[in-house]
Amino acid sequence: MSTTTLPAKRRGLDYKKFLANNGALVGLVVLCLALFIATPDFLTAQNLLNIGIQVSTVAVLAFGMTFVIVAGGIDLSVGAVAALSAMSSGWMFASAGLPGWLALLGGLFIGALAGTINGLANAYGKLPSFIATLAMLSVARGLTLVISDGRPIKMPAEVSFLGGSLGPVPMPIIILVLAALAASFLLNRTVIGRSMYAVGGNAEAARLSGLPVKRILVTVFALAGLFAALAGLLLAGRLDSAQPQAAAGYELDAIAAVVIGGASLAGGLGKISGTFVGALVLVVIRNGLNLLNVTSFWQQVVIGLVIALAVGIDVLRRKTRSS
Amino acid sequence: MSQQALVTLQNVGKTFGPVTVIKDVTVSVYAGQVQVLLGENGAGKSTLIKMMAGVYQPDAGHIVVDGQTVTLPTTRAAEDLGIATIHQELNLVPTMSIAENVMLGRMPTKHGLVDRSALRNRARAALALIGLDVDVDTLVGDLGIARQQLVEIAKALSINARILILDEPTAALTRHETESLFAVMADLRRRGVGMLFISHHLDEIAEVGDTVTVLRDGEFIAEVPASTPEDDLVKLMVGRSIEDQFPRVTGDVSQASAILTVDNLTSTGSFSDISFSVKAGEILGIAGLVGAGRTELIRAIAGADRYTSGTVAVRGRHLPNGSIQAAIAAGIGHVPEDRKGQGLVLDASVNDNLGYATLASTAKLGLVDFAGQRSRAGEVATKLRIRMHTIDQPIGALSGGNQQKAVFGRWIIAASTVLLLDEPTRGVDVGAKVEIYELMNAITAAGGAILMVSSELPEILGMSDRILVMRDGRLAGELTAAEATQDAVMTLAARDVDENHEQR
Numbered sequence A: 001m002s003t004t005t006l007p008a009k010r011r012g013l014d015y016k017k018f019l020a021n022n023g024a025l026v027g028l029v030v031l032c033l034a035l036f037i038a039t040p041d042f043l044t045a046q047n048l049l050n051i052g053i054q055v056s057t058v059a060v061l062a063f064g065m066t067f068v069i070v071a072g073g074i075d076l077s078v079g080a081v082a083a084l085s086a087m088s089s090g091w092m093f094a095s096a097g098l099p100g101w102l103a104l105l106g107g108l109f110i111g112a113l114a115g116t117i118n119g120l121a122n123a124y125g126k127l128p129s130f131i132a133t134l135a136m137l138s139v140a141r142g143l144t145l146v147i148s149d150g151r152p153i154k155m156p157a158e159v160s161f162l163g164g165s166l167g168p169v170p171m172p173i174i175i176l177v178l179a180a181l182a183a184s185f186l187l188n189r190t191v192i193g194r195s196m197y198a199v200g201g202n203a204e205a206a207r208l209s210g211l212p213v214k215r216i217l218v219t220v221f222a223l224a225g226l227f228a229a230l231a232g233l234l235l236a237g238r239l240d241s242a243q244p245q246a247a248a249g250y251e252l253d254a255i256a257a258v259v260i261g262g263a264s265l266a267g268g269l270g271k272i273s274g275t276f277v278g279a280l281v282l283v284v285i286r287n288g289l290n291l292l293n294v295t296s297f298w299q300q301v302v303i304g305l306v307i308a309l310a311v312g313i314d315v316l317r318r319k320t321r322s323s
Numbered sequence B: 001m002s003q004q005a006l007v008t009l010q011n012v013g014k015t016f017g018p019v020t021v022i023k024d025v026t027v028s029v030y031a032g033q034v035q036v037l038l039g040e041n042g043a044g045k046s047t048l049i050k051m052m053a054g055v056y057q058p059d060a061g062h063i064v065v066d067g068q069t070v071t072l073p074t075t076r077a078a079e080d081l082g083i084a085t086i087h088q089e090l091n092l093v094p095t096m097s098i099a100e101n102v103m104l105g106r107m108p109t110k111h112g113l114v115d116r117s118a119l120r121n122r123a124r125a126a127l128a129l130i131g132l133d134v135d136v137d138t139l140v141g142d143l144g145i146a147r148q149q150l151v152e153i154a155k156a157l158s159i160n161a162r163i164l165i166l167d168e169p170t171a172a173l174t175r176h177e178t179e180s181l182f183a184v185m186a187d188l189r190r191r192g193v194g195m196l197f198i199s200h201h202l203d204e205i206a207e208v209g210d211t212v213t214v215l216r217d218g219e220f221i222a223e224v225p226a227s228t229p230e231d232d233l234v235k236l237m238v239g240r241s242i243e244d245q246f247p248r249v250t251g252d253v254s255q256a257s258a259i260l261t262v263d264n265l266t267s268t269g270s271f272s273d274i275s276f277s278v279k280a281g282e283i284l285g286i287a288g289l290v291g292a293g294r295t296e297l298i299r300a301i302a303g304a305d306r307y308t309s310g311t312v313a314v315r316g317r318h319l320p321n322g323s324i325q326a327a328i329a330a331g332i333g334h335v336p337e338d339r340k341g342q343g344l345v346l347d348a349s350v351n352d353n354l355g356y357a358t359l360a361s362t363a364k365l366g367l368v369d370f371a372g373q374r375s376r377a378g379e380v381a382t383k384l385r386i387r388m389h390t391i392d393q394p395i396g397a398l399s400g401g402n403q404q405k406a407v408f409g410r411w412i413i414a415a416s417t418v419l420l421l422d423e424p425t426r427g428v429d430v431g432a433k434v435e436i437y438e439l440m441n442a443i444t445a446a447g448g449a450i451l452m453v454s455s456e457l458p459e460i461l462g463m464s465d466r467i468l469v470m471r472d473g474r475l476a477g478e479l480t481a482a483e484a485t486q487d488a489v490m491t492l493a494a495r496d497v498d499e500n501h502e503q504r
């Protein structure tokens, strides 16, 4: 009775496995094909660039959310933190007179700081992440209004550059790719990234194995805050100004993207590539419905159904795999 | 046997994806009899009984109840036919009370509301059957693993089944509670209940069983009477004989220095004033009843819980209170009592689970050493003979005993020199146990020290060089390997124990 290694799976099964593990990707392809057939406006360079720009904000937010969800938590504050970071950046530039590049870094710092506070409240203050980040949502949105007095603030050129183009390629798309690579590297290659899966899968087992669970949680939320800040700056760069109500409700899009991408809200599962596909699914559906002249009211209904469908399929898939 | 079986699995088979787990096995349960299932870890015992319990459906063969072929699509369908199951892994809701767990799905109601007093009374009656004396309003999550197991047993007993399946019910119990369970089983047998019993404790087989079905690699090997000598059972089960069940090789430790020193350790409410030391090359066993504070003591030493006062030192260096990382850095490795809840990340791969303790220490610039981690995990998996399909499969799909080996393997990889073992061989088969014992020998021979809590007295007696006995959170005495007998240990562990237990 030695270690039993059974013969590897037959090749024929592989495409089935691929389908089962990449349901969201298959859905995305089908969706794109359908839109391609339904409207000539879909497959144009302009529309695809539009989709790229729109997905950048959602995806960058969702990358940060992926860390949190993999580690078994949830972050409701990312939209508000994105707005606060952009607004702080604008304030540092316009009111405090800091140089633009410093204001940009300052904005990122504020996001990471807000995330760190979430993490401290969750890991050390023992607040459930749902509650800690719900409180942060309110605080961050409130502070954004306080700083701006409810009015938009002009962004420095360095931030506006993030919303511009490098040659023919929009900057948000470049940032998106860089953020995806960084997030995926972090999650897959680093000790802290691999530890997130352990903490989300079974925090007590992770702790007893010597993983610094509390520090990991603080880092996870700090990263989510940092990515939220980046998303906020992207958005502000595009509009050339920080809006007090920017990114309101985006946390739900981010959570939806992560979950459509195959992560489990119970923790321990999730991938950056999945999240990216999840974000694309959301944005392409919105884009397609716009092209087809569906009102935004109905769009909300459709998006809700898509989330329920995607997660429902996923749950079914896991059930059939485990029995 | 001319009598009709209550339930028969007839030539059943089961596959998971490409893996065939059960091949053409037939087993029956008769009224008033205890059918024992015997086999190594991963032989397919749990998979087999899950088909009887309605958890899995057989891919081949069929199930016959009272002479009628039936399908059991759900656990509810099995219960409706009078089949109750105590699963190997606990299925309790930690955030609900004992009473609610025992009556889960069968809450007594009055005017459409839960009848709380009936709920409590029925639960109390169920607990009384197995002699578990705790408040039924206690949350299950606040109980230790042994008491949770007793709650699980009470839950199954309260169903009044005709057929009771018990998958390793005694793995988490001490002799004392095991005997209460056997008394209940004897009573059920007189009342004509048919039982299917699984255990890796061979001595229990002759005690409660009638016939034994032996499985190996998912195949039927033999059916023999339960009175078959243990050595023959082992041979049927593993295909070879095992010379020595407890192959302890003791070195001379009289000159050795103490590696682990515990001084006046106290944790209010759990244990108090515990002092001892473990020398290089020594295995120190800790015996005691459930609730004596053994697990709490081990956890405090490991840094998993904070203690109130006292000190813990490794090689003369004091460890900070409540720091797991410091303990690991000093060479401590902790195998916790509950592998599912505290030992493993079930959704993660075998590879990942083996590597958690060395994830950070082997990393370069914060990057995981994937190749190194993988080769170390592969080596240990082979060394411990962990049975798996691939090292990348989720560890939750491994059989219980193989999961236990993986928790152990993590500390082998970490090269721990002070092992704190809390029920290290719970649910591990005889062959694999010997392999784990050999590993313990190798660790002590290399100058390591082992502190072992076990509820299995033969294991404590067979593997320890010295034995501490705990009672009610205090050290009740110390015995050398030469002095220690079951009687001597039990006398110290439970002064008020009744005649019955002292005679064993």
Ligand SMILES: Nc1ncnc2c1ncn2[C@@H]1O[C@H](COP(=O)(O)OP(=O)(O)OP(=O)(O)O)[C@@H](O)[C@H]1O
Binding pocket: A322, A323, B016, B019, B021, B039, B040, B041, B042, B043, B044, B045, B046, B047, B048, B088, B387, B388, B389, B397, B398, B399, B400, B401, B402, B427, B429
């Ligand atoms: N859901 C599953 N998916 C894939 N393989 C499984 C699954 N459940 C069990 N197996 C495999 O089937 C085999 C038999 O497992 P089973 O749990 O029945 O063993 P067992 O005899 O009860 O062992 P133990 O004594 O360790 O409890 C093991 O090799 C296990 O890895």
Ligand SMILES: [Mg+2]
Binding pocket: B045, B046, B047, B088, B167, B399, B400
């Ligand atoms: Mg089993």
